[in-house]
Amino acid sequence: MPKRSPAQQLDQAINAVLSVQQPLPEPNSHPRLAALVALVRPLRAVPHPEFKARLKADLHRKAFMNEAAATSLSATPADFRPPGFPNIAPYFVVTDAAKFIDFLVAAFDGTERGRYKTPDGKIMHAEVAIGDSVVELGDTNEKISPRPATTHVYVKDADAAFARALDAGATAIFFPTSDHPSGDRWGALRDPFGNIWHIATPGRWALGSAGMPRSVQPYLHLKEAHKMLPFLESAFNAKAMGVHTSPEGAVLHATMEIAGATLEIDEAHGEFQPQPCLLHVYVANPDALYAQAIAAGATTIEPPQDKPYGERSAGVKDAFGNLWYLARYTGRPQM
């Protein structure tokens, strides 16, 4: 009988401990085996790193909301976000915004919050609520080209939403599966407008529970994604909630929190290639964050200015081509 390696002997002993709760392996199988197997029990008590990160994010969000509430009571007349908005809202530019709204309503039970039209009937700006989030969108025009994006949507039933999205014209990239490190049930598809949607039902966590992201999260597939993380930290005071990398250092998945909202990042791969997107980020002080982003290496799109649609807003572009509009809500006119 071939002699088993120390690694094999250890695993056999670990299996014994894990399966039948035997305290120790057979004696003399390996001089240091017992000392290693004794580590199994404390290893079983190690807190899950994802839980630690989620709880931290939730506490941070709660603290941030408390602070914002206290500020609004004392000095600022209103929240710096429009009512019902998350801190980060993806902005889609599509060739037929009216049909895109129909898609969002059909696939994700979206609720249209309103739309501004141009004289020629195109949609200049519209908002659709999905779950606890809001996405914004508009039609292309002679100055603005289509800007498809990738988005992670958390729903109660990923399979049902996936099927509805297919019925509404989307094409599957991969059907929902539970075989994902996050434990989520997760599928991905491309809508008729070129946007990619990751559709997931949370696995080990529940919608609304500690640390959950909002229903809609921007998802950035990037080349050399690892370079984005320090940029976000220095430009937008982002905090890494969980970063998983390959042994070679590639970002397998990262969740970054900015101003109490989260977005996801990974290294571009397969079907999931970069789609430089437009993100609307609501912050208390867009002027300061604009200056900080420029200092961190972003280029300007437009400096801070008061907008007629009820925002003070500034725009910057990162090295990956994503457009960030940093805004403080000042009271939006009725749609």
Added chain:
Amino acid sequence: MVAVRRPAKTPSPPSDDERLLVEAAQADPSAFDALYELHFERIYFFIFSRVHDRASAEDITSETFHKALASLPSYEYRGTPFAAWLYRIASNAIVDHYKRSNREQQLDDLEHPLAQPELSSHDLEFIERHVHFFRLVEQLPEVQRRVVCERFVEDRSIREIAQRLSKTEGAIKQLQFRALQTLRAQIGDRHA
């Protein structure tokens, strides 16, 4: 926990650094992050060692820190470490948890010394040894840390892990072996 020799650690008064962290968080709740990072592992293990169940430990840990954050403005230094305040919140949260889940038979377990917020130096030493161990796990090379997490935290089999990491089962066993060897050596180095 593995047997390690280390001088007993008795409760110590709050350090100036910790006091500054608390005052910073009281002035700006978003600064609570630092206190969370400082105490998460010990509060988690304090709870886990009593409930012996990961899901319950996570629920109660979450409740503990949420209560701590909410109550922070009223916290006052009285010569005891901040952790003692967190342990008391955690103890109450454990009792509340069992009351809610109506598991009367488990209430007896709360008579265990570790179930009480007033911890002996031996109890504190027990907790601190685990906190130290958890941080050693965090410092493992990424691939070893992931194998350890999937094997012992997520209860995955060697075969599952091999499939998920696109490696052979033999390679995963080797990584597991190296990770435990590293941990064993570090415990020995620091506590011998």
